[in-house]
Amino acid sequence: MEKDASEPDPSRHRNGPVGVLYGEFTDMLNDRVRYSVSLTESALSIQKISASPGRTKVVFHLADCVGCRAHGGPDGADAGAYFTAYFYPFKRRWMSAGVARQRVEQCFRVALVQDPVANLREAEMWARAIREASALQAPRRDGVVYSEVRRPCRVMILVNPHSGRGQALQLFSGHVQGMLTEAAVPYKLVITEHQNHARELVRKADLSQWDALVIMSGDGLLFEVINGLMDREDWEQAIQTPLGILPGGSGNALAASVHHYSQSPPAWNEELLLSCGFMLCKGLVGPLDLVSIHLASQQHLFSFLSLAWGFVADVDIESEKYRHVGAIRFLMGTLVRLATLRVYQGRLAYLPVKEAPRYPKGNAKAVHPPAAPQRPSLCSSLPCQQLPNASPNQNSHRNHTSANSNHNSIANSSNNAITTKRAEAQSGGRSGAPPDSLLAGLDQPVPEGWTVVREEDFVLVLAIYQSHLAEDLWTAPGASADDGFIHLFYVTAGISRPALLRLFLAMEKGAHLACGCPHLVYEKVRALRLEPISPQGMITVDGEMVEYGPVEAQIHPGLARLVCG
Numbered sequence: 001m002e003k004d005a006s007e008p009d010p011s012r013h014r015n016g017p018v019g020v021l022y023g024e025f026t027d028m029l030n031d032r033v034r035y036s037v038s039l040t041e042s043a044l045s046i047q048k049i050s051a052s053p054g055r056t057k058v059v060f061h062l063a064d065c066v067g068c069r070a071h072g073g074p075d076g077a078d079a080g081a082y083f084t085a086y087f088y089p090f091k092r093r094w095m096s097a098g099v100a101r102q103r104v105e106q107c108f109r110v111a112l113v114q115d116p117v118a119n120l121r122e123a124e125m126w127a128r129a130i131r132e133a134s135a136l137q138a139p140r141r142d143g144v145v146y147s148e149v150r151r152p153c154r155v156m157i158l159v160n161p162h163s164g165r166g167q168a169l170q171l172f173s174g175h176v177q178g179m180l181t182e183a184a185v186p187y188k189l190v191i192t193e194h195q196n197h198a199r200e201l202v203r204k205a206d207l208s209q210w211d212a213l214v215i216m217s218g219d220g221l222l223f224e225v226i227n228g229l230m231d232r233e234d235w236e237q238a239i240q241t242p243l244g245i246l247p248g249g250s251g252n253a254l255a256a257s258v259h260h261y262s263q264s265p266p267a268w269n270e271e272l273l274l275s276c277g278f279m280l281c282k283g284l285v286g287p288l289d290l291v292s293i294h295l296a297s298q299q300h301l302f303s304f305l306s307l308a309w310g311f312v313a314d315v316d317i318e319s320e321k322y323r324h325v326g327a328i329r330f331l332m333g334t335l336v337r338l339a340t341l342r343v344y345q346g347r348l349a350y351l352p353v354k355e356a357p358r359y360p361k362g363n364a365k366a367v368h369p370p371a372a373p374q375r376p377s378l379c380s381s382l383p384c385q386q387l388p389n390a391s392p393n394q395n396s397h398r399n400h401t402s403a404n405s406n407h408n409s410i411a412n413s414s415n416n417a418i419t420t421k422r423a424e425a426q427s428g429g430r431s432g433a434p435p436d437s438l439l440a441g442l443d444q445p446v447p448e449g450w451t452v453v454r455e456e457d458f459v460l461v462l463a464i465y466q467s468h469l470a471e472d473l474w475t476a477p478g479a480s481a482d483d484g485f486i487h488l489f490y491v492t493a494g495i496s497r498p499a500l501l502r503l504f505l506a507m508e509k510g511a512h513l514a515c516g517c518p519h520l521v522y523e524k525v526r527a528l529r530l531e532p533i534s535p536q537g538m539i540t541v542d543g544e545m546v547e548y549g550p551v552e553a554q555i556h557p558g559l560a561r562l563v564c565g
Contacts, residue, residue, distance in 0.1 A: 021129055023122075024049065025108035028082060037108060039129055042137055044085060046106065060106065064089040065134035066281040067183040070123035072116060080111035081123035085130050086182040088278045090265065100271040101264075101278055103179075131184075138282040139262060144482070149242055149283035149563065153211040155180075155187040158198050158225065159248065160217035168248035172216050175270055176246060176277045183281035187214075192221065199228035202238075212242040212563060214280060218249015219305055223542040226290065226560065230302045235432055242285045244563035246276050247471070250329055251316075251543060253305055257466035258564050260474070261481055268471050280563055287482040287558030289465055292436050293541055296549040300433065304560070305542045306469065307553055309530060310344050310460035311337060311491070311500070313540040330470055338501060341459065343493045345533040348453040348461060349446045350488055350525040351438055438527040438554045446529055456533065457493035459500065459519075463528055463553065464489070474510035481564060484557035485524045495519040527554040 020040050027033035034049040044065070047057045068085040084107040090099040110123045140146060161169050169191075180187055192198050202213065202225050215222045222245060229238040247255035252272065259267055259275045267275050293301045308316065319333025440447050462475070463486045469475040476487035491500065499517060506512040513522055529552040539548055
């Protein structure tokens with residue numbers, strides 16, 4: 001039986017086991033330049049056909065491919081068809097020793113026969129095979145159980161046009177929009193119009209219409225989205241909606257953390273945005289820990305990043321005035337706050353992770369309270385004091401009463417509560433939430449087995465659950481998105497200004513724990529309680545100011561889902 005000449009001969013492009021393709025195609029601009037192209041389960045190999053020996057083969061790993069599309073010729077006179085693959089491999093930065101993802105496009109002309117329909121069918125077959133193979137080759141970390149965003153996925157992208165230096169929309173159109181088109185990811189762009197808009201939107205949205213919710217902003221907009229999802233009556237299902245992050249703010253802590261978890265070389269600014277966009281296109285989804293936070297007013301929040309009091313919170317809020325300069329605002333805020341270093345009085349207790357290694361604590365003292373049937377609350381009957389401009393070299397260590405002493409609780413004595421910066425903290429109560437089984441309630445004693453710090457003079461307390469506090473602050477080097485830990489840091493009074501500055505400079509490379517600073521304490525914990533005694537101060541959750549007063553928190557491992565690499 002004679003074969004129809006309009007149908008390509010499969011033997012020309014299929015060789016070896018099923019799933020391996022081979023074909024010969026011409027250059028999209030010059031028909032006299034031909035390439036042999038082979039597709040395996042992990043790579044696309046391209047070699048120029050030439051009579052010269054030693055032909056160079058170029059190999060593109062499918063783990064770096066976001067998509068491939070087929071299309072006909074530009075005009076009716078062209079019987080050929082085309083398929084174009086889009087890769088984002090790591091390449092050396094211009095004038096730098098580092099590497100970063102950079103876009104590479106490979107396009108081939110299919111003209112095996114004179115029938116444009118048959119050529120287009122061949123091009124579509126190649127494009128489909130490349131897409132399917134690249135979907136199986138997304139970068140994965142050992143020990144992480146991934147799922148995948150449904151393909152083709154439908155994505156709602158929420159953009160805060162005022163975040164960072166006010167360039168989020170320009171960054172999206174210049175760096176992300178084209179990548180999503182290449183990956184055939186349909187999306188709806190939603191511009192937030194006011195504070196709490198995202199929270200209101202996701203609280204009421206029909207989430208069955210979306211396979212992922214993506215934030216193009218700083219960390220504050222994701223804080224709104226998570227709390228909006230947890231406000232819903234169907235919160236258990238809603239919080240399983242995959243969440244993605246595209247850095248468009250000043251700090252971009254979660255974006256920097258997600259990039260770090262992908263085991264990629266360090267990246268900043270547009271390179272970080274490109275990395276997060278690439279991971280969104282690959283569509284892998286992993287678990288994300290959330291932290292349940294209770295304030296004295298019975299407000300209940302959910303946090304994905306951090307809880308801060310003292311120096312870190314002060315810098316975060318006071319540097320808002322420098323927002324127009326971008327990420328450098330935090331450096332400016334740090335230098336300003338160092339000039340008038342504050343010391344805060346308060347009490348701290350936490351539930352330690354027993355297997356966590358202990359770092360030297362210098363002069364900071366802690367006590368594990370003995371077992372007792374009834375344990376009084378972590379509190380103080382001492383008069384409130386504020387040391388607004390305490391000398392950084394003053395050793396203000398004090399011996400505090402341990403948790404089994406009898407004191408009156410201060411959980412409800414905060415009369416100077418600061419109105420929250422954002423309306424999302426004003427939830428009051430929720431239709432449902434996971435039980436906080438590790439917490440006793442702010443009006444109750446701390447539970448059995450907690451550690452109570454005998455140190456009431458702090459420069460800062462920071463509880464963080466991601467690796468980065470900002471793009472250039474690698475705060476918790478051992479953290480991952482789903483390790484089930486709160487990484488608790490605190491710095492006690494007596495540290496000098498130069499020593500504190502050295503800690504933050506070392507944090508850029510994650511080396512601060514190796515500095516041997518006796519005033520720095522680090523613990524892995526599962527829950528904590530903080531009770532400020534100083535009558536004035538700032539507490540932030542995910543960088544957003546909340547009411548000042550007693551607060552307690554507990555980790556909920558893997559409660560949410562994160563688009564990650």
